[in-house]
Amino acid sequence: MTTMTPAAATLRTAPRPRTAVPGTGSPGDLERDWQAWRAARHAALRDPRGPLSIVAHHWLPPEPTALAGVPGLWWADRHSTHVTVGDPGGGPVLLDAETSRPVTGTRRVVVAEAGSASPFLVAPDGTGTPDDPSGLVAVEVALRTGRALVRLRDPGSDALAAATDRDPVETYPFDAAAVVDVGVRWYDVPRPATVGAAKPGLVHHVEVVGSVDLAGPDGPVTLEVVRGHRGGVTLAFTDTADDVPGWRAVHLTAAALLAERSTGRLRIDLNRASAYPSHFNDHGTCPRPLEGNALPFPVVAGEKDPR
Structure with missing residues (x-):
């Protein structure tokens, strides 16, 4: 060709x-x-919490469920995402992203269709409120086609580290x-x-x-x-x-x-x-083009495939 x-x-x-x-x-x-x-x-x-930071995603079930890498039990209904947090027992702790304080009890998060929010952080242990939360994993809550998901955004991801030098x-x-x-x-x-x-x-x-x-x-x-x-x-x-x-x-x-x-x-x-x-990874939900927006020739300009 x-x-x-x-x-x-x-x-x-x-x-x-x-x-x-x-x-x-x-x-x-x-x-x-x-x-x-x-x-x-x-x-x-x-960006430390941009697309290269995403390391995992979890679709939320209707019943409280433990998720890998995220403290608490998570579930979603038609209107909201919920998480309930118990005693971390010295393990990772779910923090409020605004206050950096541990989350206790049950929290409810509401996002609009196609929207998202990052209301929580994950601290590696229960040693208290961190002095600098910027390096912590952010917990993003999103809604796509009526389905709730959680994504983890890690400033220490391998993809971000690799992008430092190239x-x-x-x-x-x-x-x-x-x-x-x-x-x-x-x-x-x-x-x-x-x-x-x-x-x-x-x-x-x-x-x-x-x-x-x-x-x-x-x-x-x-x-x-x-x-x-x-x-x-x-x-x-x-x-x-x-x-x-x-x-x-x-x-x-x-x-x-x-x-x-x-x-x-x-x-x-x-x-x-x-x-x-x-x-850039397997965790995105981005839109595709309109069905007819297909150029029948190569466009040798712009960005190449990141992977």
């Missing part, structure tokens, strides 16, 4: 622009912006031709849609807010964008490159949208195509 870069993908359908328009920025400026984005991205991946994720070299400006069609009314997830049996509910056309070797390919975080949008897609994760996404901020909304164009930097947290 012939591998095609984004530059080659545009050559057969449109003249290759010398710089991306609208907007300003030479190829050197674009690369410096990407380097700054990449540094921030790597810093986020190295990049957390490999990327292709920057390619200015992978910064493309495309027409965007914003929908007057967002369309609700359901997508799959990294874990079988789970789904995510998204809002489709518009569509764009990316040039390919056999003509333009239409992809749809969904509402993202804090007023931004997300373009998630699959492609046929061999050394990338199953799907990636380009996230556009609200500020970027505001700057370009009046032009009817959208700048998509495929150098920023990112792996999802679920691509």
